[in-house]
Every structure is written in C-alpha cells, then in structure tokens.
Amino acid sequence: MPKPKLKPQDLREACLAEAAAIIERDGLEALSLREVARRLAVSHQAPYKHFASRDHLLAALVARAYAAFASALEARPRSSDPWADMAAMGEAYFAYARAHPRQYRLMFGAKLPDPADHPEMMREAKAAFGLLEKAIAALPRGPRSRGACRHDALFVWSTIHGLATILLTDSAQTIAMPRAALKAAESEALARIGAALGAPAGPP
Amino acid sequence: MPKPKLKPQDLREACLAEAAAIIERDGLEALSLREVARRLAVSHQAPYKHFASRDHLLAALVARAYAAFASALEARPRSSDPWADMAAMGEAYFAYARAHPRQYRLMFGAKLPDPADHPEMMREAKAAFGLLEKAIAALPRGPRSRGACRHDALFVWSTIHGLATILLTDSAQTIAMPRAALKAAESEALARIGAALGAPAGPP
DNA sequence: CCCTTGTAGTTGACACTGTCTACTTCACGG
DNA sequence: CCGTGAAGTAGACAGTGTCAACTACAAGGG
Structure with missing residues (x-):
C-alpha cells in the first residue's frame, strides 16, 4: 500500500521538526532516529535518505x-x-x-x-x-x-x-x-x- | 572453573579504575558497563553487583x-x-x-x-x-x-x-x-x- | 554437623539503538 | 518505452542497559 505522497524534501523537514520537538520535550538523550521515524510513521530507515547519520541530523539541528x-x-x-x-x-x-x-x-x-x-x-x-x-x-x-x-x-x-x-x-x-x-x-x-x-x- | 578470588569490593574498585581509564582514553561516550566488564574478564552483569546502574557508576566517578x-x-x-x-x-x-x-x-x-x-x-x-x-x-x-x-x-x-x-x-x-x-x-x-x-x- | 542466609558472579533474555545491505516504487527525461 | 536515480521499505547485525533466574561459596546459628 503506497503511503500518501510527500513532496521531495518534505520528510527531511519533518524529521528536523520532530527531532527538535523531541529534544525540547525530553532532552537530547531521548533523541533517536528510530523514534523520529516512528513518530512520522515511516520506516526506521527513511530518515537515512536525508541524513547520512545521526550526527548529520544533529549538526543540522x-x-x-x-x-x-x-x-x-x-x-x-x-x-x-x-x-x-x-x-x-x-x-x-x-x-x-x-x-x-x-x-x-x-x-x-x-x-x-x-x-x-x-x-x-x-x-x-x-x-x-x-x-x-x-x-x-x-x-x-x-x-x-x-x-x-x-x-x-x-x-x-x-x-x-x-x-x-x-x-x-x-x-x-x-x-x-x-x-x-x-x-x-x-x-x-x-x-x-x-x-x-x-x-x-x-x-x- | 572458579575464578581466581578477589577480595570483596575489589571488583568495585577495578570497575572504577577501568572506567576512568576508558574515559581518559576514549571519552565518556565510549564508556559502557559491558566494555568495563569485558576488559576485566568478568560477565556483563558482574558490575551490577556493585553499581545499581550506569548512572551510579558515573556518579562515583x-x-x-x-x-x-x-x-x-x-x-x-x-x-x-x-x-x-x-x-x-x-x-x-x-x-x-x-x-x-x-x-x-x-x-x-x-x-x-x-x-x-x-x-x-x-x-x-x-x-x-x-x-x-x-x-x-x-x-x-x-x-x-x-x-x-x-x-x-x-x-x-x-x-x-x-x-x-x-x-x-x-x-x-x-x-x-x-x-x-x-x-x-x-x-x-x-x-x-x-x-x-x-x-x-x-x-x- | 547441617542448614539457612546473603553476597558475588554467571547465563540468558528483552527491548532498544545506529547502521549496513538488499529490495521495491515511482516520477522523469532520453 | 525504457532506463535511471531518488525515496521508502524490510531484514539483519552488533552493540547497549537492564531484568530475572540460576550457581558458588563463605559465615553463622541451631
């Protein structure tokens, strides 16, 4: 079943927003790429298409x-x-x-x-x-x-x-x-x- | 085969020393209880007999x-x-x-x-x-x-x-x-x- | 002497994590 | 129409902290 489509780069933006929200609420140590993916209802690997590693996501934040x-x-x-x-x-x-x-x-x-x-x-x-x-x-x-x-x-x-x-x-x-x-x-x-x-x- | 015996609290001391060595050499993020146990050639749970959690070991350090x-x-x-x-x-x-x-x-x-x-x-x-x-x-x-x-x-x-x-x-x-x-x-x-x-x- | 009790250590499991590899989907440009 | 590349999925692997159950053993009381 295909997901509802997102524009290109939408997921990247969504990841950053979700990650920021997690940090704001629960602190840096609670941030994980898998948790971000989970909240966005995508697979645990989807964020890797936009961030080479956790550190890269962090650097962007x-x-x-x-x-x-x-x-x-x-x-x-x-x-x-x-x-x-x-x-x-x-x-x-x-x-x-x-x-x-x-x-x-x-x-x-x-x-x-x-x-x-x-x-x-x-x-x-x-x-x-x-x-x-x-x-x-x-x-x-x-x-x-x-x-x-x-x-x-x-x-x-x-x-x-x-x-x-x-x-x-x-x-x-x-x-x-x-x-x-x-x-x-x-x-x-x-x-x-x-x-x-x-x-x-x-x-x- | 029984291990060569250690005096009581010896392992606690050894854990602290080993953990300090790890931090000094590789930094805090490289510290894990399992790595400490591994270097001391004891089971991964042995340190838990002396520290209730990773945080407790950290606090002692x-x-x-x-x-x-x-x-x-x-x-x-x-x-x-x-x-x-x-x-x-x-x-x-x-x-x-x-x-x-x-x-x-x-x-x-x-x-x-x-x-x-x-x-x-x-x-x-x-x-x-x-x-x-x-x-x-x-x-x-x-x-x-x-x-x-x-x-x-x-x-x-x-x-x-x-x-x-x-x-x-x-x-x-x-x-x-x-x-x-x-x-x-x-x-x-x-x-x-x-x-x-x-x-x-x-x-x- | 046996028998309990407590401590130190063991093994095995669970739910996580980051990251690798391989597969599918799909829009777009020749 | 067909490839090609980007985006997303699924599965695996090694690593983590921690819980639970089990074993070895020394000390002490009856």
Missing part, C-alpha cells in the same frame, strides 16, 4: 539552533548608547538560555559532531559570535585593534556563557548553591563585565 | 573527579598575598582543565545523573567550590557578608568555568576562533577578574 539564537540576540531592544546596547545583548543572551535551555545545551553543552565535518553548522555559529564582536567594536573606547576586540569578545562570552551554563545545568544544584544567590547573578555579572571593559559607572 | 580536582586546587603554590593566592588558584584551575579535559567535562560538561540521588557526588562538589569561597573570603576588601562572598565566588567561577569550557570543547573551533586569540586568554581573564573584584593594580 545545531545550525538551526545557532540561527534562532542569533535572531534572538538581534531582536534585542536597541539602544543608541553602545554600552546599554551591549548590556541589552547580554540580557537577551541570558533570556534565550533561560527560555530554551535544551537548545542552549545543544549548542554549547552537548557532545557535538566534529565541526570541521559540518561547515553549515560552523557558519551559523560564527554569525552568532560575530554579533557580539560587532557590539564590542562599537564601544567608545578609543581606537582598538581587531585583535583586541576579539580578546574582549572572548572574555565577555566566557563570562556570560559560564554563568549561563552554571544556571542551566545542575551545577548549581550540585554544589547546593542557594537559589537566592542565583537571583541577581545575571545582572551583577553584566555590570561587572561592563566595569572590566571600562564602562562609565551605571545608575546608582 | 564524578565524585572522584571532584576530589582530584579539589586536591589539584589545594596543591597550588601558596602565597601570603591573598590576591596572588587567588590568581594561583585560577591558574591551577585552568591547568587542571587543560591536563584532564575529559575529567573536567565529566564534572561540568556531560549530562550527569540527578545530583539529589547521589549525595556523595554533591559533597565532593561542594568541597571543591568551598575552596574558591574561602580564597575569596580571604581577600582584603573590608568586611563583606557571607552572601556577598558567595556572589563574588559565583562570578569568578562563572568566568573561569566559561573560558575553560570554551577552550576545552570544540566551541572555539566551531566559531573558527584563531589560536592566537586563545593563547593569552587565560591570564587575561584572571587579570580582569581581579580588576572586577577591586584588586590593586598588577605588575606593569
């Missing part, structure tokens, strides 16, 4: 996650003050990590396929990081080399990423950090990042 | 990793200057992450079993974090509440942990960050952390 992440960063409330703009970006970063913890872990936490094998994934990731570099280059701090900006960007990213990771994973729970200490951690970290980069003093 | 990590932090070269001492601790942190990347990922990166189910793992983790809190409390910055110190500790940990994670995982490779930018990142981050906490200016 990660690429999309980076793209969505970059969009969220770009959708931040804009400000004409470069310092405020960077703070807004930091807040957007935390907000995204909080709103989509699984996707955040998918991008940064999980064991990923080798980036060199998945150029599209790398391209999206670079684009996201480029937003941060741009915001930092716009800061009014006298002429700075591109290399210096990259150093700053790495520092800022490290700090925000580190805190986001800790807040997201069970690390804080593991060391029995009281919830109260986590509450203000985000804005505090952003303020300190600003201070470390030489921002003018914020509101009292 | 993580507890040991935390303990080793804490030892490495404590073995840092001591200094009578609290600021220098904290910097030394940061360097020891990075050094450990660099020397034992798999173990570091085991502690912070990987999907871990629920901490609440593994109190020993939590205890070791708290002990490690406590070292940082202690070093920060020793900083000469006028009287600070315990809560304030915890905030500082969380900030410092975030920054160091974030950078260590980025340096360790493929994240830097993913965004095609040039190696040169990574070279000085550690000491730079430590200097900025000091600045953010109000350290006196370092050597010119």
